[in-house]
Each structure stands twice: as structure tokens, then as C-alpha cells.
Amino acid sequence: MIKNNKLIPFVSLSLALVFVRLIFIGSTMVIDDEAYYAMYARHLSPGYIDHGPTVAFVIWLFTLIFGETGFGIRFGSVFLLTLMGWILYQFGKNQFSERAGIILSLLVVSNVLFHTNGVIITPDAPLAFFTICAMMLYFKGYHENAKFLIPGGVLLGVAMLSKISAAFPAIALAAYPLLNPNKRGLLKNPRYYISFVTAFMIFSPFIIWNANNNWAFFVYQGSHVTEGGGFNSFIELWAGLAILIGPVLFYFAAVKPAIFCIIKGKKKSGSDAMQFFSLMTAIPFLYFLFHSFFSRMEINWPAPVFFGGIFICAIIFDERWDALKKFFTVQILYSLSLVGIITIQTFFPFLPLSGNSDITNRYFYYSSFKNEVKSYIKDELNGKGVRIASNNFQIPSMLNVYANPNPEAVCLSIDYHETLYSFLYPDSSFIGEDLIILWEGNQFPKSLKSYFSEISHLITFESKRRGSVVEQYTFWECLDYKGKN
Secondary structure (H helix, E strand, O other): OOOHHHHHHHHHHHHHHHHHHHHHHHHOOOOHHHHHHHHHHHOOOOOOOOOOOHHHHHHHHHHHHHOOOHHHHHHHHHHHHHHHHHHHHHHHHHHOOHHHHHHHHHHHHOOHHHHHHHHOOOOHHHHHHHHHHHHHHHHHHHHOOHHHHHHHHHHHHHHHHHOHHHHHHHHHHHHHHHHOHHHHHHHHOHHHHHHHHHHHHHHHHHHHHHHOOOOHHHHHHHHHOOOEOOHHHHHHHHHHHHHHHOHHHHHHHHHHHHHHHHHHHHHOOOOHHHHHHHHHHHHHHHHHHHHOOOEOOOOOOOOOHHHHHHHHHHHHHHHOHHHHHHHHHHHHHHHHHHHHHHHHHHHOOOOOOOHHHOHHHHHOOOHHHOOHHHHHHHHHHOOOOOEEEEOOOHHHHHHHHHOOOOOOOEEOOOOOOOOHHHHHOOHHHHOOOOEEEEEEOOOOOHHHHHHOOEEEEEEEEEEEEOOEEEEEEEEEEEEOOOOOO
């Protein structure tokens, strides 16, 4: 048992990371994906073509409190990660030991994969929070008292409304009593079934929205996840994940549970906790591992693999502390180093990187929008009734957040996938109208030229970082939009 004074370093580190995150979200611009989800919050709906609505309601809640600022848009990410760190500590302490609680919490709050969810608000932030919390409630429901199953179902439903990849942990949660002979008695308990019915009922508005919109999400995601992959993309994905979360955690939180399920499953041995959380890891791991052979995946997509794995890692480290404490120390120092490097590089760039190779440039690509572009729109465009448009979702979303044009900027989606804007502002409503096109660089996009009768240059702005130009944006006056068809 760890004495209370041993909590001081844990609490101090946790609070320091919260402070770093609050400073970060208050001192940097939101990135384009975050601005797009902020548009979700402006236009609340049971579903969207890209994701479910949970992230929209999180942003909506905290922008009500703090306003539609970078801090307000992102505060939910800091709040969810901080709360999850505390809940994980309490769960680990109550179910295993105080040391297990500390290990479990620190593995999450210090890791750059979860840290990113704590400073950037995307569907991954509520996905991680609600899925992990659902796992903990189901664990208590299966091993302590079945009364926890229905609340677990509630959180599982919200997790699925966050991101559809929560379906893989959901499958594992449903399968556990089937695969563990000692828990098959739970299949006679109505709460088991009610919990999953509850999860589906919470998820059902998203299904209904899709049924009313030609199954837009499933059509879009179906084409998106089948984009060509290959051996190189497979290696890039899993090597990148191992580097991102750290080799120690990658092994104990992904590889080890898979091995446990194969070896221990045959022998029907191992603790209930190891069986439960290994299954939570193995099912998502098998899916993403198999699918990544054939599709190019973004590095955050397999994140659900590690939601159960962090518990496995904490259990193993706690049980074999004397032998593994050096590995734990290495993992925490590794994670903190990555967090520190990214944070320092954002404010005081010291690595010899440029362009897209420096991921921290994304906080500066739209720096001109905060003042120069905003002033230009206010002085020259607002009040004229001319709508600003672009041809991706990022530019109009950043413009709406930082310049707030009237009317709201939109995405045309010409030879581009549909977005939120396709449902809010159908293309047919712009036919015959004059539009202001905002685009990257100082050349008008060739793919859009045939859609207007006349195009003229208005003004070009430069976004800078420490005096160096990182991106240009040009306004074009475009007359008589002909429509995509």
C-alpha cells in the first residue's frame, strides 16, 4: 500500500499537465478540424455525415460558458481528460490497489495520444472518455453488482454517438459473459440485456437521422475506410503508433493482451480482470490489424485498441512492480518528453522542421484570420449579403469561427465529398448567385473556373509564424454560380 505522501508527486504531475493544457488551449488557435466541429455545435443535430453528435454537444456546452473562442471550443477536451484521470485513479485504487490507480491514471494523462485529446477537441476526446468509463461500469457490473450494467449501457450509447469505432469495445463487452464460463449466469439477468437495449436506444437518433438522409454517414464512411492501403501504410500505421504511445505501453497494452487471449484463453486461466480487459483490447486490435492491411488508416483510428490495454498494463505493472517499475518510469518519462517537445516546439520552435513536416505549424496556418481577414470582412463584405465559399470544410469553418462572416461561409464540395455544409446549404440554393471564393495560395483553383461566368481577384493575405509566411489566402469575386450539375 502506498503511503499518502507518495500521492504528492502523482497529484503534482497531474495538476501540472492540466495547467499546461489550459495554457495551450488559451494561447493557440484551434485547428481546422476543431473549427469544423464547432460548426456542429452551431447547428446541433442527431447526426452528421462525418460523426455522431456527442462532440457537438460537448463544444456547445462549454462555448455557452466561455464563448466561441479557442478556449471555449477546446475546454471540454481538457475537462474530459482531467476527469478521466481522476476516475481511473479511483477505479484502480478500489479494484486493485492504490499503486494500480496511480499507474493507470498516469499512463493516460501523461501519454501523448491521450494528451492530444486533451488539447484538441475532436470526436476522439468523448470517445475515449465515455468508452473507458463504460468499460469500468461493465467490469463492476459483471464482477461486483449487476446494477452497474444499465449505467454502463448509457455511457456506451454516448460513446457510440461519439464515434462509431466504439462498436468494437461494445462487441467485446457483450461477448464477455459468453466467453467466460464463470460469468454465463449473467446471461439470465435482465440487466445484461437492458443495458445493451439502452445503449442502442441512445444511439438510435443517429440511425434515424441517417435513415432520413439516405444513410449519408454509412455511405461516406464506407468509401472513406476502404481507401487503398498496402504493406507500407500498414507498417507506417503500427510503427507510428508504437512511437507515439511508447514501445513499453504498446507492448503491454496491445501485444500482451492479444497474447493472453490466445494462450490463456485455451487454458481457461487468468484472473477475471485480465480476461475482461484483454478481450476489450483483443477484439478492436484484431479488427484494426486486419483492416489496416487493406486500407490506409489515420493514426488515431485504432485508439480503441488501447482503451482496454491501459488496464492490462496497470494490472501487470502493479503485480510485478519490483521487476517492472523501471519500465514504468521509462514509459512515463518517454511520454512526458513527447508532450514537452510538442509543447515547446509550438511556442518556441527549436527543431529544424518546416512546412507540413512540422505538425505545430497547423496552429499558425490561419493566423491571418484572427485580425487582417476579420477586419477585411467586417469593413468590406459584411452587410453586402454576398456569401463566402470555399471547396473544403476547413477554410470556411476557420473563417466562421475567427471572422464570423454574415452570411455564414460554406463549402461547395465540387469534386469533393459532402460535408455538414452540404446539408445546411444545398448547392442548388446558390445557383445564379455571386459568391466570394476564398482559397489557399494566390491562384484561383482551376477546378472551379468553369462554374462561374466571371472571376476577379480581390485581395491576398499571408499567415505568418515568427515572421515567416506559412500560408496565403486569396479572396476572389465570382459572378453567376452555375451549380455543380
